[in-house]
Amino acid sequence: MSAGNGHSPVLSLQGMHKRYGGVHALRSANLTISGPGVVHVLLGENGSGKSTLLGILSGQTRPDQGTITLGGQEVAFSSPVDALARGIAMVSQETAVAPDLSVAENVLLGRGLVRRGPILSWRRTERRARTVLDRLELDCDPRARVGDLSPDQRQMVEIARALSSEARILILDEPTSSLTDDEVEALFRVVRQLKHEGVAVIFVSHRLPEVFTIGDEVTVLRDGATVAAGPIAAFDDTSLVEAMVGEGSAYGRGGAVRPATRGEGTALTVRGMRVPGAVRGVDLEVGRGEIVGVSGLVGAGRSEMLEAIFGARPIAAGELTIDGAPFRPRSPRHSIERGLGFLPPDRKGQGLVLGLSIQTNLTMVETIGRSRAAIPRPEAEWQRVADTCERMQVRMASPALPVGSLSGGNQQKIALAKWLLRDPSLLLLDEPTRGVDVAAKAEIHAHLKTIAAGGVGMLISSSENEELIELCDRIVVMSRGRMVVSFSQDEATEAKLVSSAGGHV
Amino acid sequence: MSTSTALLGKGWRATANFRPILILVVAMFIFFTVTQSAFSTDQNLKNMLADSAILWIIAMGMTFVLISGGFDLSVGATAALVGIFMVKVLALGLPGGVVLVLMVLFGALVGALLNGIPIGRLNLSVFVVTLASMIALTGVVELWSGGESSYVTAPVAAMIGVDNVFGFPVPIWIMAAVFLAALYVQHLTFFGRDVYAIGGSPIAAKLAGIRVPRTLMMVYGLMGGCAALAGAIAVGRVGAATPTVDSTIALQAIAAVLLGGTALTGGSGGVGGTALGVLFIAILQNGLSLAGVSSDWQNVVTGVILLLAVLSDRFNFSDLLRRSSEEDGAAGAGGATDGDPATLGAGAGAGPSAHLNA
Numbered sequence: 136m137s138a139g140n141g142h143s144p145v146l147s148l149q150g151m152h153k154r155y156g157g158v159h160a161l162r163s164a165n166l167t168i169s170g171p172g173v174v175h176v177l178l179g180e181n182g183s184g185k186s187t188l189l190g191i192l193s194g195q196t197r198p199d200q201g202t203i204t205l206g207g208q209e210v211a212f213s214s215p216v217d218a219l220a221r222g223i224a225m226v227s228q229e230t231a232v233a234p235d236l237s238v239a240e241n242v243l244l245g246r247g248l249v250r251r252g253p254i255l256s257w258r259r260t261e262r263r264a265r266t267v268l269d270r271l272e273l274d275c276d277p278r279a280r281v282g283d284l285s286p287d288q289r290q291m292v293e294i295a296r297a298l299s300s301e302a303r304i305l306i307l308d309e310p311t312s313s314l315t316d317d318e319v320e321a322l323f324r325v326v327r328q329l330k331h332e333g334v335a336v337i338f339v340s341h342r343l344p345e346v347f348t349i350g351d352e353v354t355v356l357r358d359g360a361t362v363a364a365g366p367i368a369a370f371d372d373t374s375l376v377e378a379m380v381g382e383g384s385a386y387g388r389g390g391a392v393r394p395a396t397r398g399e400g401t402a403l404t405v406r407g408m409r410v411p412g413a414v415r416g417v418d419l420e421v422g423r424g425e426i427v428g429v430s431g432l433v434g435a436g437r438s439e440m441l442e443a444i445f446g447a448r449p450i451a452a453g454e455l456t457i458d459g460a461p462f463r464p465r466s467p468r469h470s471i472e473r474g475l476g477f478l479p480p481d482r483k484g485q486g487l488v489l490g491l492s493i494q495t496n497l498t499m500v501e502t503i504g505r506s507r508a509a510i511p512r513p514e515a516e517w518q519r520v521a522d523t524c525e526r527m528q529v530r531m532a533s534p535a536l537p538v539g540s541l542s543g544g545n546q547q548k549i550a551l552a553k554w555l556l557r558d559p560s561l562l563l564l565d566e567p568t569r570g571v572d573v574a575a576k577a578e579i580h581a582h583l584k585t586i587a588a589g590g591v592g593m594l595i596s597s598s599e600n601e602e603l604i605e606l607c608d609r610i611v612v613m614s615r616g617r618m619v620v621s622f623s624q625d626e627a628t629e630a631k632l633v634s635s636a637g638g639h640v
Numbered sequence: 641m642s643t644s645t646a647l648l649g650k651g652w653r654a655t656a657n658f659r660p661i662l663i664l665v666v667a668m669f670i671f672f673t674v675t676q677s678a679f680s681t682d683q684n685l686k687n688m689l690a691d692s693a694i695l696w697i698i699a700m701g702m703t704f705v706l707i708s709g710g711f712d713l714s715v716g717a718t719a720a721l722v723g724i725f726m727v728k729v730l731a732l733g734l735p736g737g738v739v740l741v742l743m744v745l746f747g748a749l750v751g752a753l754l755n756g757i758p759i760g761r762l763n764l765s766v767f768v769v770t771l772a773s774m775i776a777l778t779g780v781v782e783l784w785s786g787g788e789s790s791y792v793t794a795p796v797a798a799m800i801g802v803d804n805v806f807g808f809p810v811p812i813w814i815m816a817a818v819f820l821a822a823l824y825v826q827h828l829t830f831f832g833r834d835v836y837a838i839g840g841s842p843i844a845a846k847l848a849g850i851r852v853p854r855t856l857m858m859v860y861g862l863m864g865g866c867a868a869l870a871g872a873i874a875v876g877r878v879g880a881a882t883p884t885v886d887s888t889i890a891l892q893a894i895a896a897v898l899l900g901g902t903a904l905t906g907g908s909g910g911v912g913g914t915a916l917g918v919l920f921i922a923i924l925q926n927g928l929s930l931a932g933v934s935s936d937w938q939n940v941v942t943g944v945i946l947l948l949a950v951l952s953d954r955f956n957f958s959d960l961l962r963r964s965s966e967e968d969g970a971a972g973a974g975g976a977t978d979g980d981p982a983t984l985g986a987g988a989g990a991g992p993s994a995h996l997n998a
Contacts, residue, residue: 445847447846447847467846467847467848467849468849468850468851471848471849472849477847479847484841484843484844485841485843485844485847486844486847487841487844488836488837488840488841488844488845488907489840489841490836490840490907490908491836491837491840491907495833495836495837499833499837499845499848499850500848500849502830502833503848503849503850504849505830506830507829507830507831507834507855508829508830508831509829509830553848
């Protein structure tokens with residue numbers, strides 16, 4: 136079935152607007168699926184508004200403006216259940232199966248369990264689940280416990296669940312990010328089967344080769360607006376990447392401002408590091424005062440690599456050195472005593488203790504290694520805390536307030552600053568500016584450059600490529616647990632990073 | 641003049657996380673003073689306090705357990721076990737003071753090994769672990785005592801249970817000492833800060849280099865030590881070590897801690913509020929008994945007030961959340977600052993903010 140010949144559009148979103156406080160997540164985004172049985176690819180970098188658009192489609196988010204036309208009728212979804220009732224089902228990025236229930240129960244969860252009088256009939260429930268699984272040509276025991284399945288099988292169960300409600304439009308949000316090549320092939324077989332049955336699929340992916348394999352038509356979002364749309368045949372790699380990143384990033388290249396103090400020894404070397412289930416052989420070097428960026432898709436193993444170096448996740452193999460001396464990660468505490476610092480991606484759950492004061496959070500790492508029976512002297516801390524907050528431009532009324540009362544950007548500055556009180560030799564930063572506003576982001580970037588200029592080596596993982604290009608002396612790209620390529624700051628462009636992360640080296 | 645007003649304001653603000661219970665305790669005290677002539681007599685108040693010593697001491701230990709994000713159901717069994725231990729050690733002819741020290745160490749060891757290791761190192765569920773040790777220890781108490789009460793005639797028992805020193809019963813002195821020690825640990829040690837951090841976010845604490853398993857072992861050890869001291873006082877007040885385990889004392893202590901504004905979710909609160917929570921229960925029971933109201937009604941009132949106290953906490957919390965999410969566009973702070981160990985040192989006048997404003 137070719138794209139939309141002789142059909143009116145099954146779904147059309149026009150002029151979608153959505154604001155969250157000061158953030159304009161969508162401004163005039165459009166998306167049209169030209170007919171049944173069409174695979175429509177949705178592309179866009181992180182922060183381009185994809186998630187918001189999917190949220191609107193699946194009934195989780197209400198748009199501020201814009202019209203949704205479904206099968207020729209204008210509609211508004213009041214909830215995900217409403218969207219589902221109208222035939223739109225979504226399989227989200229994180230699989231949402233109940234691991235302790237059987238395949239049949241998961242497939243029919245919430246709607247299709249078959250009753251016989253007041254009693255559930257397991258025989259009939261299983262038979263009904265089987266028909267859905269057969270439709271997808273899935274060879275999978277309806278009685279198996281879902282927790283025992285492999286990730287790709289679990290995803291299939293989710294797709295089966297979406298289809299058990301007779302969905303006419305299926306949204307797959309980055310379904311391939313955690314799958315191997317064989318598993319991706321199995322998924323594509325299912326997608327083609329659905330096409331054949333006339334189900335329209337919205338397919339979100341960062342991997343360009345896949346997009347050309349499976350897609351019929353494409354919509355590209357950038358900064359909340361639709362910047363390109365049409366049949367996939369009208370595009371190639373270059374034109375899609377250009378549409379995603381725009382021509383000439385607005386970001387200036389700040390790297391040249393930094394005094395070149397690096398080059399005196401190495402802060403970190405990593406040889407052949409493997410982390411079970413995430414990192415499959417990484418070699419890496421970070422000089423003192425050097426900022427090295429790690430780019431890659433979600434699931435490429437970036438976070439796991441940083442956690443493993445910091446000792447928060449066991450490593451299977453690898454030789455590391457810190458400041459030239461051999462180093463075997465054991466625990467965060469051990470790493471801290473060796474001069475490492477780690478800024479986790481989730482400041483609310485991992486980087487800070489929100490209910491405790493700014494002061495307590497700031498001094499938490501500084502005292503590691505001192506006797507716990509010792510008496511902290513808050514008065515002695517005040518000056519250091521005040522100086523640090525001033526240096527980091529933290530806007531607050533008093534360091535005695537809970538850190539959770541600060542804005543996101545100021546929280547992030549505290550989460551970063553607590554490591555500076557220990558004079559680290561190496562900082563590992565995972566998404567250093569996630570969820571902070573533009574002004575705070577620029578301030579944090581400036582701080583990071585200043586800190587590096589003081590001789591601290593930095594390894595920064597970020598899903599925002601423009602951030603890496605702005606900050607880093609060197610950027611390595613990870614894909615599926617491996618380093619695939621390394622760029623110097625001069626060589627790196629968003630287009631190169633995006634296409635190498637997606638598997639085009 | 642203005643400084644004393646400022647001091648007053650500071651003191652009032654410092655009560656923020658246990659204000660409802662403070663007002664309630666004061667109101668109840670006034671109410672019973674007015675309505676029951678026997679209430680505010682010297683002797684009645686001393687008896688009331690001395691009777692509440694067991695709950696008080698256990699609740700102080702329990703405060704740290706709750707701040708760390710857990711609770712301990714096994715303290716009643718630990719207290720009874722330590723009572724039997726006391727009889728056995730006294731039979732060896734050791735001096736009273738040594739016996740007391742050994743008892744507290746024994747209780748601490750029981751808490752650290754039976755609860756601290758499974759919870760801190762093995763990451764087992766707090767409920768399951770402390771329930772299991774409660775059940776097991778109850779059995780051990782029965783076996784070890786042979787199911788019989790033993791009278792304790794050693795002078796040390798009477799000394800810590802009923803004797804007076806400087807006009808006050810010894811249990812009241814012990815209460816004061818435990819309270820001061822708990823305040824010290826809470827505010828003036830890195831250990832205290834670690835407990836708050838772990839209760840607030842165990843992952844953040846671990847990533848900041850805090851030894852979470854070891855700290856939790858010490859928290860449950862501290863709890864066991866408090867239970868042991870309470871057990872010693874119980875023996876002293878009764879004059880005998882009985883094999884009956886008071887299985888409700890743990891829940892009463894948790895109730896007192898919650899009444900005092902410490903949250904079951906961990907990371908906030910403190911022993912100041914707990915003191916008020918225990919006083920509330922003590923005054924209510926004493927006053928209602930004097931008024932001839934049955935203890936069943938005392939339970940009804942305590943339960944209702946507990947629910948209301950926790951509810952009022954929830955309202956404060958949601959206010960805070962609303963305010964911070966307006967700035968932040970995301971979920972904000974939990975818990976109150978007053979429990980924060982670092983803020984105590986910020987005395988009147990020269991608080992940390994003074995440096996920034998200067």
